Amino acid sequence: MGLFDKIGDKLSEKVKETVDRKIDEGIDRAVDKVTDTDELEDRIHEKMEERREAKEAAEAPRACPKCGKEVGDDPFCPECGARIEVEDAERKCPNCGNVTTGKFCSKCGTKL
Numbered sequence: 448m449g450l451f452d453k454i455g456d457k458l459s460e461k462v463k464e465t466v467d468r469k470i471d472e473g474i475d476r477a478v479d480k481v482t483d484t485d486e487l488e489d490r491i492h493e494k495m496e497e498r499r500e501a502k503e504a505a506e507a508p509r510a511c512p513k514c515g516k517e518v519g520d521d522p523f524c525p526e527c528g529a530r531i532e533v534e535d536a537e538r539k540c541p542n543c544g545n546v547t548t549g550k551f552c553s554k555c556g557t558k559l
Contacts, residue, residue, distance in 0.1 A: 497544060498541075498542075498543075498544060501539050501540070501541050501544050502541035502542075504539070504541075505539065505540075505541035505559070506541065509531065511524035511526065511527060511529055511531060512529065512531075512532075513527050513529040514526050514527045514529070518531050538559065540552035540554065540555060540557050540559065541557065541559075542555050542557040543555045543557070547559065
């Protein structure tokens with residue numbers, strides 16, 4: 448085997464190693480992107496679930512803490528006259544999740 452054949456073989460070996468390394472790096476980057484995408488998808492599902500729960504809580508009928516009668520949006524119970532306190536969860540906007548004290552969400556304008 449001549450000198451040029453040895454150089455050619457070494458060069459071919461180095462090229463193969465470089466190509467293999469680049470392929471491995473590409474695979475690693477692709478795996479990282481898939482992992483990042485999975486994490487992002489999980490976070491999106493969590494946020495959607497939080498909003499769904501907030502909306503359900505906001506739409507659920509309120510009950511008087513003393514007699515249990517459904518009171519709707521009334522500040523006093525129509526059955527026993529007890530004052531109905533609004534909890535923080537009931538003041539959370541069903542649309543965006545913002546906690547507010549008014550009749551409308553200060554962030555998105557949704558009527559509470």
